Amino acid sequence: MMNRNSIASLRPMILVFVLLNGFFVVGRTTLEKWGVDQSVVIGGNLVLFIVSLASFLLTKRSLGSPNPNAFVRAMYGSFMIKFFACAAVAFIYIMSVKKNVNKPALFVCMALYIVYTVLEVSSLIKLLKQKKNA
Numbered sequence: 001m002m003n004r005n006s007i008a009s010l011r012p013m014i015l016v017f018v019l020l021n022g023f024f025v026v027g028r029t030t031l032e033k034w035g036v037d038q039s040v041v042i043g044g045n046l047v048l049f050i051v052s053l054a055s056f057l058l059t060k061r062s063l064g065s066p067n068p069n070a071f072v073r074a075m076y077g078s079f080m081i082k083f084f085a086c087a088a089v090a091f092i093y094i095m096s097v098k099k100n101v102n103k104p105a106l107f108v109c110m111a112l113y114i115v116y117t118v119l120e121v122s123s124l125i126k127l128l129k130q131k132k133n134a
Helices: 004-026 028-034 038-062 068-100 103-130
Strands: none
Touching: 004 028, 004 038, 004 103, 028 038, 038 068, 038 103, 068 103
16 A cells, blocks of 8 residues: 555656646647647656656665665666567557657657656655655
């Protein structure tokens, strides 16, 4: 079960997810003006949120381990999971639309990858600072 600190550390990630999806839905005309496909960006945001959440939970679980190497392994493992999951989804998208790839939407998704990674790492750092034996 997740404690209050864990839930509180997830709030920024959840808030960003909700706000970004709200912008992507409400700002359809703005996205079209920029040449960004709304469905690709919303789908990419959902995939990135789910993968970042799984990555956060995997790494957070390692914070309780007395073995200091467990945290490092979890960080590398979560990076690999996130990277390959995103690469697989991007590959599936590119192969499914062939010549109609929406490059601006892919660049937005790349920026979202950075946003979610920064939020995940900053939340983990806050949890690590709260740990007594860190």
